[in-house]
Amino acid sequence: MSEPTCVIVGASHAGTQLALSLRQGGWAGRIVLIGDEPVNPYQRPPLSKDVLSGTKSLEHIPIRPASVLESAGIELVLGRRVEAIDRDSKRLTLDDGSSLVYDKLALTLGAHPATISLTGSDKHGVYYLRNLADVEQIQPYIDVGNSAVIVGGGYIGLEAGAILRQIGMRVTVLEALPRVLQRVTAPLVSTFYERLHYQKGLHIMTSSLVTSIEGDEYVERVFCADGSEFDANLVIIAVGVLPNTGLAERAGLRVEDGILVDEYTCTSDPDIVAAGDCTRHYNPIYRRRVRLESVQNAMDQARTAAATLNGNPEPYHALPWFWSDQYDVKLQIAGLSQGYDNVVIRGNPDIGESFAVFYFEGDRLLAVDAINRPGEFMLGKKLLMQGADINKARLADESITVKELLGA
Numbered sequence: 001m002s003e004p005t006c007v008i009v010g011a012s013h014a015g016t017q018l019a020l021s022l023r024q025g026g027w028a029g030r031i032v033l034i035g036d037e038p039v040n041p042y043q044r045p046p047l048s049k050d051v052l053s054g055t056k057s058l059e060h061i062p063i064r065p066a067s068v069l070e071s072a073g074i075e076l077v078l079g080r081r082v083e084a085i086d087r088d089s090k091r092l093t094l095d096d097g098s099s100l101v102y103d104k105l106a107l108t109l110g111a112h113p114a115t116i117s118l119t120g121s122d123k124h125g126v127y128y129l130r131n132l133a134d135v136e137q138i139q140p141y142i143d144v145g146n147s148a149v150i151v152g153g154g155y156i157g158l159e160a161g162a163i164l165r166q167i168g169m170r171v172t173v174l175e176a177l178p179r180v181l182q183r184v185t186a187p188l189v190s191t192f193y194e195r196l197h198y199q200k201g202l203h204i205m206t207s208s209l210v211t212s213i214e215g216d217e218y219v220e221r222v223f224c225a226d227g228s229e230f231d232a233n234l235v236i237i238a239v240g241v242l243p244n245t246g247l248a249e250r251a252g253l254r255v256e257d258g259i260l261v262d263e264y265t266c267t268s269d270p271d272i273v274a275a276g277d278c279t280r281h282y283n284p285i286y287r288r289r290v291r292l293e294s295v296q297n298a299m300d301q302a303r304t305a306a307a308t309l310n311g312n313p314e315p316y317h318a319l320p321w322f323w324s325d326q327y328d329v330k331l332q333i334a335g336l337s338q339g340y341d342n343v344v345i346r347g348n349p350d351i352g353e354s355f356a357v358f359y360f361e362g363d364r365l366l367a368v369d370a371i372n373r374p375g376e377f378m379l380g381k382k383l384l385m386q387g388a389d390i391n392k393a394r395l396a397d398e399s400i401t402v403k404e405l406l407g408a
């Protein structure tokens with residue numbers, strides 16, 4: 001009997017972790033990892049941080065050194081896109097017309113930037129920011145004294161804006177909603193970031209709806225619905241991402257804003273698992289289905305998927321966590337704050353750059369945003385993972401240290 005083949009489609013955080021965990025967990029057959037980007041799997045978060053600033057490049061950010069994949073016997077197929085899955089014959093068709101048969105299939109397809117339809121968005125100098133290839137297109141426009149407009153005041157837009165500002169560009173962030181980070185944080189955290197960027201000389205315009213981009217061949221100006229206009233040599237559109245579900249949909253798998261997976265990462269086909277940004281899954285801590293966009297989820301879900309494929313299923317119940325770096329400010333988030341109705345704050349968000357916000361629904365802790373507060377992040381993680389209660393008055397009292405709270 002020939003050895004079983006597991007094919008993993010999508011060679012990034014989830015795909016690479018899945019391949020390695022699969023081998024470590026005892027899979028003796030072939031493992032083929034296919035990715036449509038032409039380079040070895042690399043970490044995506046630095047793209048809006050050290051790679052955009054030019055302080056790091058591809059060789060500094062491998063997810064794992066190529067030698068690790070090689071010695072695990074993982075066959076890496078790069079620069080190839082899987083176009084179709086025939087589930088009856090368990091055969092994949094690739095974009096060069098070749099085909100590949102699988103016994104088990106893993107989809108780690110990730111996400112792609114949400115687009116906005118704008119006159120002029122096809123001009124040189126207007127880009128999205130998801131892949132290394134996007135950064136390579138952006139970099140020639142980065143220069144001291146040039147002007148950049150970032151469309152979207154979410155994490156990626158603000159991180160990119162901070163880098164360009166530090167390089168010495170004039171930067172304006174245009175956000176359609178009344179405050180930055182509105183979908184993910186409390187108003188006081190948005191206010192903190194608006195102040196931080198203002199102090200660094202970056203302009204944030206909220207409630208600003210971009211209507212068109214003008215210029216000849218190259219972008220020159222961005223116009224908003226209220227008639228305001230902004231000079232721009234570079235425009236980065238960062239208005240969120242959408243899961244890559246087309247391949248799964250065409251194959252008849254269940255998709256609802258993400259490939260639907262159960263707690264073992266199985267899709268509606270028992271021979272196909274999925275992990276990472278492309279999935280929607282049930283989170284037992286929050287008792288609802290979520291679609292997450294984070295390295296933590298990609299890696300942890302991939303480990304669960306590998307265990308499932310190796311015949312050792314363990315339900316996925318990881319606590320979501322995330323981080324964002326802007327200037328010298330590190331934000332660490334544990335949990336999901338949606339649905340909160342009250343907060344407890346440690347530190348003063350109006351002064352300095354260090355405080356933490358604990359989000360509660362009634363007395364139940366949902367999440368923590370820790371700004372330059374690694375201790376509070378650890379505390380929040382521990383409480384959330386244990387489902388433990390915390391006395392809010394003690395939590396708010398900064399004379400009680402994190403260590404004491406952790407001890408309690």
Ligand SMILES: Cc1cc2nc3c(=O)[nH]c(=O)nc-3n(C[C@H](O)[C@H](O)[C@H](O)COP(=O)(O)OP(=O)(O)OC[C@H]3O[C@@H](n4cnc5c(N)ncnc54)[C@H](O)[C@@H]3O)c2cc1C
Pocket residue numbers: 009010011012013014015034035036037044045046047048080081082083108109110111129130131156244247275276277278292293294295296298321322323324325
């Ligand atoms: C600029 C930026 C900054 C970020 N910063 C942070 C951060 O600070 N912290 C954090 O936790 N997260 C951050 N993220 C999010 C994080 O990078 C993602 O959550 C993570 O990359 C998800 O990993 P993934 O493997 O699920 O998907 P992806 O990284 O999207 O990888 C999917 C891969 O599959 C490929 N693919 C898709 N379809 C096919 C196909 N049919 N055939 C072959 N290949 C295919 C894609 O091209 C891609 O290479 C950031 C993301 C970006 C873009």
